[in-house]
Amino acid sequence: xxxxxxxxxxxxxxxxxxxxxxxxxxxxxxxxxxxFVASLxxxxxxxxxxxxxxxxKSLLAVRRQADRQRRWAREWSGVTIAAPYxxxxxxxxxxxxxxxxxxxxxxxxxxxxxxxxxxLVNVPVSVVLGLLPAFLLVAGTWFVVDDCGTLxxxxxxVVPSDFLLQVLFLSMLxxxxxxxxxxxxxxxxxxxxxxxxxxxxxxxRVGQLTESRWEAVDASAAELxxxxxDLHDGAQARLVAVxxxxxxxxQVVKDNPDLALTLxxxxxxxxxxALSELRTLVRGIHPPALAERGLDGAxxxxxxxxxxxxxxxxxxxxxxxxxxxxxAYFAVAEVLANVVKHSGANRAWVQLEYDHGRLIAIVGDNGxxxxxxxxxxxxxxxxRRLNAFDGTFAVTSPAGGPxxxxxxxxxxxxxxxx
Amino acid sequence: xxxxxxxxxxxLRDGLIRLLTAYDMExxxxxxxxxxxxxxxxxxxxxxxxVDVRLPPTFTDEGLRAAxxxxxxxxxxxxxxxxxxxxxxxARELLSAGTGGLGYLLxxxxxxxxxFIEAVRTVAAGGxxxxxxxxxxxxxxxxxxxxxxxxxxxxxxxxALMAEGQSNAxxxxxxxxxxxxxxxxxxxxxxxxxxxxxxxxxxxxxxVLTYLNA
Numbered sequence: 001x002x003x004x005x006x007x008x009x010x011x012x013x014x015x016x017x018x019x020x021x022x023x024x025x026x027x028x029x030x031x032x033x034x035x036f037v038a039s040l041x042x043x044x045x046x047x048x049x050x051x052x053x054x055x056x057k058s059l060l061a062v063r064r065q066a067d068r069q070r071r072w073a074r075e076w077s078g079v080t081i082a083a084p085y086x087x088x089x090x091x092x093x094x095x096x097x098x099x100x101x102x103x104x105x106x107x108x109x110x111x112x113x114x115x116x117x118x119x120l121v122n123v124p125v126s127v128v129l130g131l132l133p134a135f136l137l138v139a140g141t142w143f144v145v146d147d148c149g150t151l152x153x154x155x156x157x158v159v160p161s162d163f164l165l166q167v168l169f170l171s172m173l174x175x176x177x178x179x180x181x182x183x184x185x186x187x188x189x190x191x192x193x194x195x196x197x198x199x200x201x202x203x204x205r206v207g208q209l210t211e212s213r214w215e216a217v218d219a220s221a222a223e224l225x226x227x228x229x230d231l232h233d234g235a236q237a238r239l240v241a242v243x244x245x246x247x248x249x250x251q252v253v254k255d256n257p258d259l260a261l262t263l264x265x266x267x268x269x270x271x272x273x274a275l276s277e278l279r280t281l282v283r284g285i286h287p288p289a290l291a292e293r294g295l296d297g298a299x300x301x302x303x304x305x306x307x308x309x310x311x312x313x314x315x316x317x318x319x320x321x322x323x324x325x326x327x328a329y330f331a332v333a334e335v336l337a338n339v340v341k342h343s344g345a346n347r348a349w350v351q352l353e354y355d356h357g358r359l360i361a362i363v364g365d366n367g368x369x370x371x372x373x374x375x376x377x378x379x380x381x382x383x384r385r386l387n388a389f390d391g392t393f394a395v396t397s398p399a400g401g402p403x404x405x406x407x408x409x410x411x412x413x414x415x416x417x418x
Numbered sequence: 419x420x421x422x423x424x425x426x427x428x429x430l431r432d433g434l435i436r437l438l439t440a441y442d443m444e445x446x447x448x449x450x451x452x453x454x455x456x457x458x459x460x461x462x463x464x465x466x467x468x469v470d471v472r473l474p475p476t477f478t479d480e481g482l483r484a485a486x487x488x489x490x491x492x493x494x495x496x497x498x499x500x501x502x503x504x505x506x507x508x509a510r511e512l513l514s515a516g517t518g519g520l521g522y523l524l525x526x527x528x529x530x531x532x533x534f535i536e537a538v539r540t541v542a543a544g545g546x547x548x549x550x551x552x553x554x555x556x557x558x559x560x561x562x563x564x565x566x567x568x569x570x571x572x573x574x575x576x577x578a579l580m581a582e583g584q585s586n587a588x589x590x591x592x593x594x595x596x597x598x599x600x601x602x603x604x605x606x607x608x609x610x611x612x613x614x615x616x617x618x619x620x621x622x623x624x625x626v627l628t629y630l631n632a
Contacts, residue, residue, distance in 0.1 A: 014432060184454065213577065232472070232502055233427060236502050237427045237429060237430055237502070237525075238429065240430060240525040240526060240528065240529075241430055241433050241501070242430045243526060243528065243529030244433045244434075244437065244528040244529055245433065245533075247442070247528065247529040247530055247531040247534075248433075248436075248437055248531050250531070251531050252440070274464070338473075
């Protein structure tokens with residue numbers, strides 16, 4: 001009995017919150033109507049040209065609403081609705097082409113249209129399911145407060161049909177308490193029917209994940225091979241040479257001190273080179289500055305070591321998880337290395353920020369432009385690295401410059417800045 | 419003594435040429451890839467080949483394979499293989515490529531110049547020079563072997579040195595004992611392992627390695 005009492009108490013306590021959430025659903029649904037109209041208008045305006053710019057913006061706003069709906073379903077009713085959107089492809093393009101591609105990406109995704117349909121369907125669904133708990137609460141309470149006295153006085157005079165009506169009114173409050181959460185769940189289920197990925201989209205996503213996983217595994221194996229090779233031909237070989245020179249010097253020091261001195265000098269030089277190669281290698285594996293200062297500090301340190309001035313705008317309220325941090329760092333480092341090697345720029349800039357669950361890194365330069373990712377090249381390597389994190393990568397590099405590379409990585413930040 | 423050198427890293431190639439030359443050897447060819455090595459070996463027929471396991475173009479075990487191939491064309495061609503790591507597997511492949519004139523050393527060993535030069539000469543003379551690392555790996559693998567377990571600690575030391583290709587006199591000098599004592603140990607080892615005693619250093623090493631590699 002105690003358990004039942006507790007459950008009832010909990011349900012009663014939750015009732016105001018449930019009602020508020022229902023109201024929020026209804027308000028959001030009605031508030032989404034202008035966006036639906038605007039989106040429709042933009043799509044109809046597509047042939048007129050301007051729609052190319054505004055349709056994606058408006059449809060992405062619809063997408064954000066749908067995302068909020070998914071979040072509420074998860075947080076309020078425990079109904080998980082996965083986001084079904086296709087990733088934006090990362091091929092390079094000039095600005096104009098990027099606008100078109102963005103447009104095609106948004107318009108070509110069936111999930112976009114289901115989102116839009118949901119914006120419309122959501123209105124009646126939310127108005128009914130969302131307002132019902134609040135209505136039951138208000139009506140039930142009003143009945144109890146206003147009519148309770150009358151009811152008790154005239155209990156004996158009530159005719160049977162009235163009696164049933166009274167029972168119905170009286171049951172409104174319990175119905176609100178018990179059915180409220182259930183109504184919200186029903187709404188979440190309705191949302192899921194349009195907002196969740198279809199079977200086909202799931203299959204496509206699995207295919208894409210399989211591919212990006214394979215690329216990530218492949219990239220890390222290649223990385224290990226590179227490290228082994230660098231060690232074998234670099235530091236390890238130099239240390240062998242150091243040993244050989246010192247041993248040789250030991251043998252000839254009495255008979256030929258001049259040769260011994262030369263050998264020792266060479267040995268010292270080789271050992272210095274071995275150390276510097278080890279340092280370079282370590283930086284390539286995990287830069288000490290990244291370990292010590294995080295992405296912010298490591299990018300600052302990197303910028304200082306480059307032969308051209310780099311303007312930095314870094315606003316990160318926390319640190320991403322280590323793998324994301326490392327991927328972002330190496331992506332920025334690789335792009336900056338390309339700037340130094342190929343662009344002929346005399347100025348570069350790096351912008352790092354965090355917005356809506358995405359780490360955004362923009363690296364640009366005022367060089368010659370015309371940058372293209374080549375098969376097996378550095379830019380393609382970055383793309384693969386970022387793919388493993390569902391990140392995106394886009395290059396705008398018109399001939400004559402400027403070149404700008406935009407990378408986005410979905411991630412969470414840990415707020416403790418350590 | 420005429421030497422063909424196969425080493426792709428300039429730093430080490432130049433150092434080795436200087437070292438070998440200083441000890442009265444003539445480096446008749448110094449090449450930096452597998453195919454070139456094979457050509458140079460067949461063309462020059464050197465007294466000994468000093469070969470890096472990993473060579474271009476594949477950067478795999480190109481050097482080792484070129485050496486084994488050259489030995490099938492020129493049976494008994496003495497080959498000293500150098501590497502930055504030793505693998506029992508490679509040692510076994512090398513030993514299966516005929517008898518005598520074989521060595522397999524870690525590159526680190528060049529820092530002990532005199533012993534390295536001695537190893538080159540031993541191999542050139544048809545002897546063996548196995549890296550102590552290979553030998554200790556072999557011994558470790560057979561550590562729980564019943565027969566090997568009956569050897570005393572001293573006898574194991576002697577066995578290891580024999581496998582490296584040391585002569586009785588060399589073993590005596592290394593362990594700071596008389597040659598007579600070494601002879602006695604070797605007799606005991608052969609009896610305990612059921613090997614035929616042999617005077618020829620090369621046959622001895624082969625017997626030991628064959629036993630350990632079995």
